[in-house]
Amino acid sequence: MRWEGRRQSSNVEDRRGLPMGGIAGGGLLVLAVIAxxxxxxxxxSSLLQQLPQAPSSEEAGQAVDPAQExxxxxxxxxxxxxxxxxxxxxxxxxxxxxxxxxxxxFTGGVDSACGxxxxxxxxxxxxxxxxxxxxxxxxxxxxxELNAPGDFAMAYVIAHEIGHHVQNLVGVSDEVERAGHFGxxxxxxxSVRLELQADYLAGVWAHHAQRTLGTLESGDVEEAxxxxxxxGDDTLQKRSQGYVVPDSFTHGTSQQRLRWFQRGxxxxxxxxxxxxxxxxxxxx
Numbered sequence: 471m472r473w474e475g476r477r478q479s480s481n482v483e484d485r486r487g488l489p490m491g492g493i494a495g496g497g498l499l500v501l502a503v504i505a506x507x508x509x510x511x512x513x514x515s516s517l518l519q520q521l522p523q524a525p526s527s528e529e530a531g532q533a534v535d536p537a538q539e540x541x542x543x544x545x546x547x548x549x550x551x552x553x554x555x556x557x558x559x560x561x562x563x564x565x566x567x568x569x570x571x572x573x574x575x576f577t578g579g580v581d582s583a584c585g586x587x588x589x590x591x592x593x594x595x596x597x598x599x600x601x602x603x604x605x606x607x608x609x610x611x612x613x614x615e616l617n618a619p620g621d622f623a624m625a626y627v628i629a630h631e632i633g634h635h636v637q638n639l640v641g642v643s644d645e646v647e648r649a650g651h652f653g654x655x656x657x658x659x660x661s662v663r664l665e666l667q668a669d670y671l672a673g674v675w676a677h678h679a680q681r682t683l684g685t686l687e688s689g690d691v692e693e694a695x696x697x698x699x700x701x702g703d704d705t706l707q708k709r710s711q712g713y714v715v716p717d718s719f720t721h722g723t724s725q726q727r728l729r730w731f732q733r734g735x736x737x738x739x740x741x742x743x744x745x746x747x748x749x750x751x752x753x754x
Contacts, residue, residue, distance in 0.1 A: 478546030563740040595634035602631040620693030633671030665721040673734020
């Protein structure tokens with residue numbers, strides 16, 4: 471994937487080096503101090519001055535591994551690509567402009583509008599604050615532990631999370647959340663459909679990035695396919711516990727993830743995303 475020297479998105483929010491990725495506990499402490507001051511009749515400003523100050527961005531940056539900076543730039547370039555492609559597709563596909571999300575980089579753990587999350591959970595998207603969250607160490611895990619190295623394998627991961635943002639903007643995420651209230655089985659199946667649809671949308675992005683921006687190079691598609699294969703529910707369960715429990719799937723099998731990413735890549739058809747919720751579950 472050719473990315474050096476390309477435009478980087480301004481929507482990357484870097485919380486690396488901050489405790490728990492910028493956890494909001496400091497804000498809660500401030501509220502507690504103000505409440506206590508009001509209760510005791512003290513001046514809250516004098517108490518607030520005694521609180522430890524948050525580290526400056528310069529101080530926080532000292533904890534950031536400089537070897538990760540090329541990855542940070544890469545993320546900015548891929549995010550910019552998604553902005554360009556979805557910015558072009560949204561008016562014709564959904565009769566509305568595209569609203570770009572922010573992508574938060576963190577280390578170890580992070581606080582989002584969806585709650586606290588550890589890096590062990592992997593990259594995720596939070597519909598409540600319209601932000602994608604990513605610990606750059608996941609890319610090392612993808613290459614070394616899951617045997618899915620390469621620039622486009624990493625780009626696929628980012629594009630999948632942006633696919634969730636697209637779903638959120640057009641109301642699919644809300645529909646799936648409502649479905650989860652009708653029973654565990656229906657909620658589990660809807661979760662798989664949602665994840666496979668995000669894979670499809672990642673493929674749609676790759677299709678148009680290749681056509682309009684010339685992003686892809688020889689071997690890129692294979693890298694993305696390897697990543698999709700590596701993070702299927704069945705593959706991950708076999709690696710971690712030695713057996714598969716289909717009823718616990720939340721993202722789909724490796725074969726399903728490969729199939730839907732490839733379909734989006736081949737067609738580039740945004741409307742094809744609807745098929746994920748029209749097909750019988752056993753035919754996904």
